[in-house]
Amino acid sequence: MSRFLIVVPPLTGHLTPLRPVAARLAARGHHVVWAGAGRWLRDRLGPVAEIHDCVPASFTVGAREPGLRGLAALRFLVEDFLRPLATAMLPGLRAAIVRHRPDVVVTDQQAWAGAYAAAEAGLPWATSASTSAELCDPYPPNVHDWLRGCFTHQRWVADPRLSPHLILAFSVPALAGPAATTSPSVRWVGPVPQDDPGAWTSPWPTGKPLVLVTLGTQSTETGARFLRECAGALAARPGLNAVIADPGRVVGPCPEHVHVTPWVPQQAVLKRAGLVICHAGHNTVTESLWHGQPLVVAPIRDDQTVVAAQVVSAGAGVRLRFAHATAAHIGAAVDTIRADPGYAHAAARIRSACRAAGGADEAVTHLEALARSTTLIPEVTR
Incomplete structure (x- = not known):
């Protein structure tokens, strides 16, 4: 010992x-x-x-x-x-x-x-x-x-x-x-996913593609505008379901297919997601890719710019400018990833590498x- x-x-x-x-x-x-x-x-x-x-x-x-x-x-x-x-x-x-x-x-x-x-x-x-x-x-x-x-x-x-x-x-x-x-x-x-991923029950009976939106644990004050723009982009896409983690409760009312909650068991949701929108926090990015999910990344500060560049260089996502991204920009990025299977293929390749590590x-x-x-x-x- x-x-x-x-x-x-x-x-x-x-x-x-x-x-x-x-x-x-x-x-x-x-x-x-x-x-x-x-x-x-x-x-x-x-x-x-x-x-x-x-x-x-x-x-x-x-x-x-x-x-x-x-x-x-x-x-x-x-x-x-x-x-x-x-x-x-x-x-x-x-x-x-x-x-x-x-x-x-x-x-x-x-x-x-x-x-x-x-x-x-x-x-x-x-x-x-x-x-x-x-x-x-x-x-x-x-x-x-x-x-x-x-x-x-x-x-x-x-x-x-x-x-x-x-x-x-x-x-x-x-x-x-x-x-x-x-x-x-x-x-x-x-990456090292948590041993207990928590439980999550989908609020929808249908199996439409799921998008997770999260800005991690340190961005509550700076993320209000971006989260609201994400909500607008996803509200305009009823063919998707979306979960938005909103710890600051800054997102207003949304249509039924956009579920806003102060906290989500991220690992449990990632198992079912098909795409993640995030701030390029290292844990969120690696956990998403461990599950093979492509990303829309909008780095805020610190290491996030470097991690976002890694995602783009690996072909696993699209990068946006956090301070300037509008609902139109976010929606276009989501549509780009969903229309091009290359992003999902790159995410799957990284998933295999993560699990083999x-x-x-x-x-x-x-x-x-x-x-x-x-x-x-x-x-x-x-």
């Missing part, structure tokens, strides 16, 4: 792929401890999970302006969230390592403190690449140099986003494309191998 400390930021999408991995580790007899924002983790993992709270109650993040895009959004993410979060978490993670004595630290690529604390303690650490965007090195040289400069305050690690020991990439090269890193530490394990079981196999390893690639010079 090995001991694993799993470090995550308080971001739902970054927790998602690690939950089935942790469940598989526990099922194989390993000891798993989660580290992060204690109350936030407890709300999502339930009363049984072992949790080490390492985010002080005093830690706060200023509100991000809804319209922030591009480099301004990246600067906010790094300077106003990721770096302060790493500083806040590091003392608690040092204590967690002393208390729980992990053999391996598994840290999300945006929980930099996990890499710092593990390397400082001389422990092997694995990166959970909850998005493949940064494996493609998407930044121009000046941004790349600025970003690397953000890591220099910790001398233990050259880049806390990319472990030299093991990177679990929850995607596949068939989607990420040839630009993805060829680092020897990357293991493409594919191994998912949570493959991730656990690599983590177990790392725990057994006695020879590690050295970190930066001490």
